[in-house]
Amino acid sequence: MRYILGPLLIVAAVAMMKYTVKVTSFTGKVDFAERYLTYPLAGTYSLWRIVGVGIMILALMWIFGFLNFLPI
Numbered sequence: 001m002r003y004i005l006g007p008l009l010i011v012a013a014v015a016m017m018k019y020t021v022k023v024t025s026f027t028g029k030v031d032f033a034e035r036y037l038t039y040p041l042a043g044t045y046s047l048w049r050i051v052g053v054g055i056m057i058l059a060l061m062w063i064f065g066f067l068n069f070l071p072i
Contacts (some may be wrong), residue, residue: 006062007063009055009059010027017052018047020048030031032047
């Protein structure tokens with residue numbers, strides 16, 4: 001299961017990082033990100049890229065078995 005869903009999560013994370021403008025136009029601006037991730041970052045766009053990297057790291061950890069302590 002993790003060998004099927006893991007790569008799909010990685011593809012979704014890459015798409016999230018590549019299409020941050022479209023994701024932001026779909027979800028709207030995040031006030032927290034606009035307040036605290038302003039200079040030199042770009043607010044909500046940077047937040048979606050950070051979330052994408054986090055999803056990618058978690059998916060890789062799941063694929064290679066570093067998350068075996070979770071009941072997934």
